[in-house]
Amino acid sequence: MVANTLKLKQRRSRERRERIVAAATRLFGRRGIAQTSLTEVAKLAGVPLPSLYDYFKDKQDLVAAVPEDNYLALYERLTAVANGKQGPRQQLRATFLANLEYIRDNPDWGRVFFLEIWPSAAVGQARIRKAVDRYGLHYVELIRRAVAAGEYTRDLDPYLGMSLLMGSLCHLTAVWLLYRKPYELVDRGTAMFDLTEVSFLRRS
Amino acid sequence: MVANTLKLKQRRSRERRERIVAAATRLFGRRGIAQTSLTEVAKLAGVPLPSLYDYFKDKQDLVAAVPEDNYLALYERLTAVANGKQGPRQQLRATFLANLEYIRDNPDWGRVFFLEIWPSAAVGQARIRKAVDRYGLHYVELIRRAVAAGEYTRDLDPYLGMSLLMGSLCHLTAVWLLYRKPYELVDRGTAMFDLTEVSFLRRS
DNA sequence: GACAATTTTCGAAGAATATTCGAATTTAAT
DNA sequence: ATTAAATTCGAATATTCTTCGAAAATTGTC
Incomplete structure (x- = not known):
């Protein structure tokens, strides 16, 4: 199990990333990318807005993920x-x-x-x-x-x-x-x- | 000739609108809509930015045109x-x-x-x-x-x-x-x- | 041709969103 | 226990979209 051997910190970070992608998929998929703000993505994912940038270079990068x-x-x-x-x-x-x-x-x-x-x-x-x-x-x-x-x-x-x-x-x-x-x-x-x-x- | 019977003012206004759409077509077509700012469209069309809003409700409306x-x-x-x-x-x-x-x-x-x-x-x-x-x-x-x-x-x-x-x-x-x-x-x-x-x- | 009414234009300001920075916090390593 | 490293996020900045209303230009009327 890769997840279990990961250090606590890394695992949490990865879960966070996954939550962000899941939120983005859902919102982009329903409203379209242009009509979805990162503020909304962050809110649905339950993380502060600037944290998105710890995982993705910019919005485009999140889209690609x-x-x-x-x-x-x-x-x-x-x-x-x-x-x-x-x-x-x-x-x-x-x-x-x-x-x-x-x-x-x-x-x-x-x-x-x-x-x-x-x-x-x-x-x-x-x-x-x-x-x-x-x-x-x-x-x-x-x-x-x-x-x-x-x-x-x-x-x-x-x-x-x-x-x-x-x-x-x-x-x-x-x-x-x-x-x-x-x-x-x-x-x-x-x-x-x-x-x-x-x-x-x-x-x- | 519709264009010739139009009042001077209206004709200019229409030409302006056409210039805006032409600029938008070109820029949207080459870089994509999301990557093109209205500032660029306005510049290429040779009109001040706020004037776009005299012809189009918002960016989406210009896209549709x-x-x-x-x-x-x-x-x-x-x-x-x-x-x-x-x-x-x-x-x-x-x-x-x-x-x-x-x-x-x-x-x-x-x-x-x-x-x-x-x-x-x-x-x-x-x-x-x-x-x-x-x-x-x-x-x-x-x-x-x-x-x-x-x-x-x-x-x-x-x-x-x-x-x-x-x-x-x-x-x-x-x-x-x-x-x-x-x-x-x-x-x-x-x-x-x-x-x-x-x-x-x-x-x- | 002067004047009022109408339409068109656009500078200045506001609002929304994307993005950066760096200090505080947490975890890991020695 | 202490240091090093990674992670988090509040505060501030940058960019872009959008609104407002006053100035300018045109048109209609006498």
């Missing part, structure tokens, strides 16, 4: 799900749907990531971009394998396929979040994946 | 292009590509709209949402007609089809803008449209 703190859990879930399936095609499908499930279960995080971070200038920062790239490359790799296995047509450009899937994912999520969840995200995502995949398949 | 000032030109272009084609399928394709051309030719606007406005909380404002909805419905309508004409399969849900196209469009544009235009937008958009459309077609 929100998705970062979720990547680990997300990737674990995605790989766990994918490993349970056989064949790249099934793995791709399972990954896509697990991704939507994660968003459904963590809408605040989803909103910060898909609506505020990923599209915004934040991606210009190397730190965030790296994570986003990794995210996309995971899909590229699965598509590539499905092509190699002969499940998808040889004509398929894996990057184009990835753009299609990521684009659908983002758009679906954005509409779901912005229009107050007018449909069941995973169900609709399933329909969308199956529709998209038609164009990936080998012409018989 | 950026896409609004472009809709007219965009819609004109889209409908002109679509009307030159026959059959809903060709019209849809032409619309999609003309849309990409407009983005390519107005990247600052594209960035403000696709990266800052559309995904952000701003869509929560009725005024902006209305415009966005209209945008999407245009695609829905064209798809619907293509289905009715028997060009697309009857199984196709027009809304799902729209999500797919809009998702692709957004993602393609976002990557193009954020990764410093690594490909020719319209060419890649063409490949993407054709790939997506495979899943719309009637199974023979």
Whole structure:
């Protein structure tokens, strides 16, 4: 247990940091980043305002911490799900749907990531971009394998396929979040994946 | 000529407003909204800071004006292009590509709209949402007609089809803008449209 | 063309928010 | 027990957004 071997002081400090990120996720996710002041974040986290700066360089840095703190859990879930399936095609499908499930279960995080971070200038920062790239490359790799296995047509450009899937994912999520969840995200995502995949398949 | 019949004072006022929006489009588009201060906008527009408030309620209001000032030109272009084609399928394709051309030719606007406005909380404002909805419905309508004409399969849900196209469009544009235009937008958009459309077609 | 009414402009001040500084406190190490 | 190190946070500063109202410019009227 890492947490237990940490010195008392360090552990407390870490818990504090986590409380701040949790508060930020919630507030940024509900009201948007621009509409949330650090004063509010500090209040919800139960720490004095200047203490935020003991953990984060500035507001932007706190914003970046929100998705970062979720990547680990997300990737674990995605790989766990994918490993349970056989064949790249099934793995791709399972990954896509697990991704939507994660968003459904963590809408605040989803909103910060898909609506505020990923599209915004934040991606210009190397730190965030790296994570986003990794995210996309995971899909590229699965598509590539499905092509190699002969499940998808040889004509398929894996990057184009990835753009299609990521684009659908983002758009679906954005509409779901912005229009107050007018449909069941995973169900609709399933329909969308199956529709998209038609164009990936080998012409018989 | 509306502009010429306007009283001198009103005309100057309108030109001023246009200069402000132009400055805002440029700065918001290059640095992002959060990283751009109104002081900078005012300076680039050549007006004193408080004068911004003679035209816009607050910063958010100025942000909203950026896409609004472009809709007219965009819609004109889209409908002109679509009307030159026959059959809903060709019209849809032409619309999609003309849309990409407009983005390519107005990247600052594209960035403000696709990266800052559309995904952000701003869509929560009725005024902006209305415009966005209209945008999407245009695609829905064209798809619907293509289905009715028997060009697309009857199984196709027009809304799902729209999500797919809009998702692709957004993602393609976002990557193009954020990764410093690594490909020719319209060419890649063409490949993407054709790939997506495979899943719309009637199974023979 | 002079005068009043109206609209437009913008300097000065205020409010909200982000950020820094460093001294006080707490914990860890010797 | 004493020193060193890390952590916390009150007080002060900097930046940015926003308001107010008086000055200036324009328009309408006689």
